Amino acid sequence: MLPTIVVGPVSLRMPGLALIVGVWIALEIASRLAQHQDFSEDQLFSAGFCLHVARLAGARLGFVLLNLDLYTSITPLSRAVLAAFALSSGTENIWFGLVAGGAFFWWFAQQNELAPLRLADALVPAVLMMGIAVGFANFFSGDYYGVFTTLPWGIDLWGGVRHPTQIYFLLACVILLGGLIWLLLTDRAQGWPPGTISQLCLLGLGVAWLLIEPLRADSPVFGDGWRIWQMIGLTAIVVSLLGFAWRAPSQAQNVQPAEQP
Amino acid sequence: MMPHTRLQWLILTAVIAVIGGSWIVANRVPEEAVNPTGRPPSASIGHPAPDFTLQTPDGDSISLSDFRGQAVVLNFWATWCSICRTETPHLQAASLEFQGEAAVFGVSVREPAHLVASTVEDRGITYPIAVDSAGEVGQLYLVRAFPTTYFIDSRGVIVEIRTGGLSEPLLLARLQDLLIQ
Numbered sequence: 527m528l529p530t531i532v533v534g535p536v537s538l539r540m541p542g543l544a545l546i547v548g549v550w551i552a553l554e555i556a557s558r559l560a561q562h563q564d565f566s567e568d569q570l571f572s573a574g575f576c577l578h579v580a581r582l583a584g585a586r587l588g589f590v591l592l593n594l595d596l597y598t599s600i601t602p603l604s605r606a607v608l609a610a611f612a613l614s615s616g617t618e619n620i621w622f623g624l625v626a627g628g629a630f631f632w633w634f635a636q637q638n639e640l641a642p643l644r645l646a647d648a649l650v651p652a653v654l655m656m657g658i659a660v661g662f663a664n665f666f667s668g669d670y671y672g673v674f675t676t677l678p679w680g681i682d683l684w685g686g687v688r689h690p691t692q693i694y695f696l697l698a699c700v701i702l703l704g705g706l707i708w709l710l711l712t713d714r715a716q717g718w719p720p721g722t723i724s725q726l727c728l729l730g731l732g733v734a735w736l737l738i739e740p741l742r743a744d745s746p747v748f749g750d751g752w753r754i755w756q757m758i759g760l761t762a763i764v765v766s767l768l769g770f771a772w773r774a775p776s777q778a779q780n781v782q783p784a785e786q787p
Numbered sequence: 788m789m790p791h792t793r794l795q796w797l798i799l800t801a802v803i804a805v806i807g808g809s810w811i812v813a814n815r816v817p818e819e820a821v822n823p824t825g826r827p828p829s830a831s832i833g834h835p836a837p838d839f840t841l842q843t844p845d846g847d848s849i850s851l852s853d854f855r856g857q858a859v860v861l862n863f864w865a866t867w868c869s870i871c872r873t874e875t876p877h878l879q880a881a882s883l884e885f886q887g888e889a890a891v892f893g894v895s896v897r898e899p900a901h902l903v904a905s906t907v908e909d910r911g912i913t914y915p916i917a918v919d920s921a922g923e924v925g926q927l928y929l930v931r932a933f934p935t936t937y938f939i940d941s942r943g944v945i946v947e948i949r950t951g952g953l954s955e956p957l958l959l960a961r962l963q964d965l966l967i968q
Binding site (some may be wrong): 595630686736739740745747750752753756758760763764767768771772774775777778 | 790791792793794795796797799800804807811814815816817878921
């Protein structure tokens, strides 16, 4: 855990720094791979950047709306407004952020006459890079921590040796991103139907959430101990597989041998 | 072998959904392990109070988690502490007034069990007392002075920490706040 590092008079909050660096690398990766998916670098950079801003604004707005009493108790009004827009982590609502990001994505694709599924495929490398950045941010802040373990790679955190679940998630994203870059650079994904890369990403992240969550000690749960991210993971897997089912032919196609003259 | 037809994909999806669902059921978080704040246990406001098990002066085991579901006033004290002596009647009265809804739990720090037992008897204390003769729990809760009192809500989350004596009105007001939360 390394929440802050002090360089002379400057105190740097490492989780925030990891996320900012992550956004920049994510946009760079997506725009450099743009040509392999028939997009221009500018198109993908602006799509990724605006999408990130929309997601962030939605997440913060959601948090402010859900905790309006906290902000209305701040006086004067100017301080309350500044507090609502202040750069502070932990004051975002992930669900509002996803809805805002999704709505912006749809609007952006329509405005620029881009096929939404192709655009989604092109943004997958940025999403996976952000997954890696989130893994680093959680590692620095000590969030997303694991249960106690005696395994040799356990990390000393919050009063004991624990599974490095932040690193597990980070590695899952590294493997998915590495595989995707290999597919794109070797043109193996050429000719795939639009949306296939997004489906594979959804499948990979779903498997990661399903497998890593039981090792977490701070899993958000609902109801009778159901781990929310495992439910989301299984939903992602099922949606991804149903996408493949939807595209598959209803009957096996028999290939007839060509007639000999 | 990859599925080829829609039916094969649907069968694969169903099989994976069943296996995944079973995996989720098997990995549900036990009720006692649910952390309401999503933060690690720590002796700080807004964090779940770290659990501990000690012995009573009579030699029985007692844990903080024994009071799960109730608001808890966790009071660290010592027999030699005069302010602790002053606040004991208030704690005793509160423990009787809020019986069943909130618990007062005293932890004597760095003192032998026989001394704690005689003090409990002399002062007529009937609320639960634990003996932390090694001072480990006091260290866990970062107790720097006596008395130190942690107010813990019914979810097990620390809502206030007070160092120094508690007056009766203050104690009752805090307990009422805890019960409202």
